Amino acid sequence: MTGESTGQQRRAVVVGAGIAGLTAAIALRQRGWQVEVLERAETVGPAGSGLSLWPNGLRGLDALGIGMAVRDRATAATEAGMRDPSGRWLARTDIAGVRDRYGDLVMIHRTELFDILCGALGEGRLRLASAVHEVEITERGIRIRHSRGTSDADLLLGADGINSTVRSLHWPDALPPAYAGYTAWRSIVTPPAPVHSGGETVGRGERFGIGPLGDGRVYYYGSASLPAGASSANGELAELRRRFGDWHEPIPALLDATDPATLLRHDIYELPPLDTYVRGPIALLGDAAHAMTPNLGQGANLAVEDAITAAALLDRYRDIPSALTEYDRVRRTRVEPLQRLSRRMGAALQMSWAPAALLRDAIMRLTPVGPALRGLAPVVTWEPPD
Incomplete structure (x- = not known):
């Protein structure tokens, strides 16, 4: 059934075992759903990178009861901001002010977060090496054909990333991901001396970030x-x-500590805005719905928000299409302005023309801490739905 289900446990299939997919599966299972997660890869938990969890994302994880476990295995942010290549501060982030005004801000290895999420999901719900081939909506529900068989559901959540199979099957007119104009290298290293200060250094058409x-x-x-x-x-x-x-240091020391085999390089792509995240009993979450440039550090946080919001609205509106219609309205209103903001930030931070870069740096130096702190409000003040 794709409408109200009575007398039977409602069934959900989540495609993709990333942050959005695992969080959604946990949230639905806690609300009594029968949940199956299909993941095309043979393993879960990408290595080689860290991510920032802001107050909004941590509130979502708190709603699942796993926020403290994440904090225990994460590192609280201490010092951050923007520097120029010589090491001179252009702008400092008031971390204490962020924490006092908005809540915790932490850094965590992706594999640590995935370990916590998989533990909360429990055994027997994740099916690896299960690439989706076909999704059919029928009068009786949804039938998903994948490389390990067939699954039936009342609800399908596509959380399978920027190159989403679910989106390609049911959003045939969606524009493909667009190149943002810059490439990125990433690694995790153990330098010879401790590094306590994070943040980003901006040059001309180049940046370097430390966490x-x-x-x-x-x-x-x-x-x-x-x-x-x-x-x-x-x-x-x-x-x-x-x-x-x-x-400036510790950038050369970090490069000296790098094993070339662990160094990742990916071009940065973003997804042009969709006219809807929902098709009947099917909804897109995370990068499958709104992959954006990483300049706000909000990718994982918005994925958590999507998952928590979808699960809450599916409780509030027992009719699945009605719940997803509200999910679409709420999430596009929230996410689309942040997509645009992240794109503008990337354009400014990647400036190559010397006069423009000098003007950017001057603006950062002259911006007071107070307005910068207040400017975070639209990004990090999200609260989980009742």
Whole structure:
């Protein structure tokens, strides 16, 4: 059934075992749903990167009862902001002010977060190596054909990333992901000396970000404005050294500590806005719905928000299409302005023209801490639905 279900446990299939998919599966299971998660990969939990969890994302995890477990395995942010390549501060983030005004801000290794989410989901609900091939809506519900068989459901949540199979099957007119104009390198290293200060350093068409993980390891990323598909003739680590090797410490030390085998490089893509995240009893979550550039550090947080909101509205509106219609309205209203803001931030931070970059840096130096702190409100003040 795709409407109100009576006398039977409602069934949900979640496609994709990323942050959005696992969080949604946990939230639905806690509300009495029968849940199955289909993941095309043979393993869960991408290695090699860290992520920031802001107060909004942590509130969503608190609603599931796993927020404290995440905090216990994460690192509380201490010092952050923007610097120039010499190390001079352009703007400092008032971390204490963020915490006092909005709530906790932490950094966590992705594998640590996935371990917590998989533990909360429980055994027997995740089916790996299950690539979806076909999704059919019938009068009796939804039939999903995948590489390990067939699954039936009342609800289908597509949380399978920027190149979503669910979106390609039921949003045939959706525009493909668009290249944002820059590529990114990422790694996690253990430098010889502790690194306590995080943040981002901005140059001309280049950036370098640092996120201490609290156990001696440091997550870092570098980005550069380059054509899509470009490669480095002398290897990616050599390319990073060429671009960032003379920037301020600890950037050279982080590069020296890098194992080339652990260095990841990906071009940055974003998804053009969809006219809807919902098709009947099918909804898209996370990057499948609204993949954006990473400039706000909100990808994981918005994925958690999507999952918590969808589950709450499916409780509030027992009719599934009605619940998802409200989900679509609420989430697009929330997410679309942040997509635009992240895109504008990326354009400013990746500026290559020297006069424009100098003006950007001057504006950052002259912006008072108070207005910058208040400016976070639209991003981080989200609260889980009742």
